[in-house]
Amino acid sequence: MTQRLLFEERVLFSPNLPEAVDQLLQQAVAASHAEKPLAEKLFKQAQQLDPGCLQTYFALYKFYFYQGRLQEAEREVLAGLEQAAGQGGFPTDFRQLAAQSTQWDMYRSDTTLFYLYTLKALAFIKLRQDLGEEARAVLAAMAVLDPQDKSGASVIMQLSAALEPEAA
Template sequence: MLFAPGLPAAVDALLQRAVALRHSDPAEAERLLLNAAARFPDCLPAHFALYKYYANRRSLAQAEDAARRALREAARQGGFACRLGLREPAGERHPYEAGGAGHFYLFTLKALAFIKLRRNEAAAAEDILALLLALDPEDRSGASVVRQLADAVEEDG
C-alpha cells in the first residue's frame, strides 16, 4: 500500500508495518500509528492512517479526536483557518490543491462527517456537511456520498 508519494521512509515503514499488523496484532498496529503521528506530526498521511484505523475498528471517539488533530495540522500547513463545526463566512473560499493540505482538509472533513453519522450525531454531521458545501461547492471531495447517507439516516429517523 502506498500512502503518499515522497513519504519519508521512516514514516512509510511505520505505516506499512501497522497495516500489516492491523488484524493479527491490533494493539501493536495502534502503537505504531500513534508513534508515527507523534514522531512526524507534520506528516498528514500519518494522521490519515490513524483516524482511518480507529474508524475501521469502530473506535469512533478516538477516530474523531484523531481527525480533529489532522484538520488542525492541515489548516496550519495550508495557512487557513480551521473552522470545525462552524459555517464558513460568505464569500471566503478554501484553498484546494490536489494532494496538498487543502485537499487533505476537505477529505478529513468528509471523514469527520461520516464519523459523526456513525456516532448518531446527525446535527453535527449536518454542520460539517454544510461547511464542506461552502468550501467545496464542486464536490471534489466526494462529500455528496456522505450527504446521501445523512439524508437516508434522516428519512429513517
C-alpha cells in the same frame, strides 16, 4: 497447507512520505489485521516521528474507525484538521472557513484537499455516532468549501439525508 502471498501487501501513501514514516505505517498496516495493539503502537510511533505528516493522521483515524473506536477516530480527525489548517494557513474551524470561503481555494494543494477529505470523515463519524445535526453542519460547510465535490462528500450527504427523520 500454507498459503503463499503472490505479492507483497503494501499500502500506497503520499509519494512524499519520509521513508522512516512510510516503513512504520507499512508495518502498522501489516499488523492491523492480527495484532491491533502493535499496529496502534506503530501508527502512533509514525505520528510522533513526524507530527506534521498528514498521512499519519489519516492512517490513525482509519484504523480507529474500522475498529468502531469512534471517539478516538474523531480525536485524530480533529488533530488532522488542525494540522492541515496550520500548514495551509487557514482557519481550523470549518464554520469559520466556510464563512470566509471566497478567501480560500480548497483545491490548491494536497494540504487543503487533505482537509476536505478529513472533514468528510468527520461528517461520517458524526453520523455513526448518531449526531445527525452535527454531521449536517459539517456537510453544509463542505457544500460551500467543496462545490466541485472533489472529496466525494455528496455520498455522505445522501446518506445523511436518508437517515433524517421524516417531517411529521
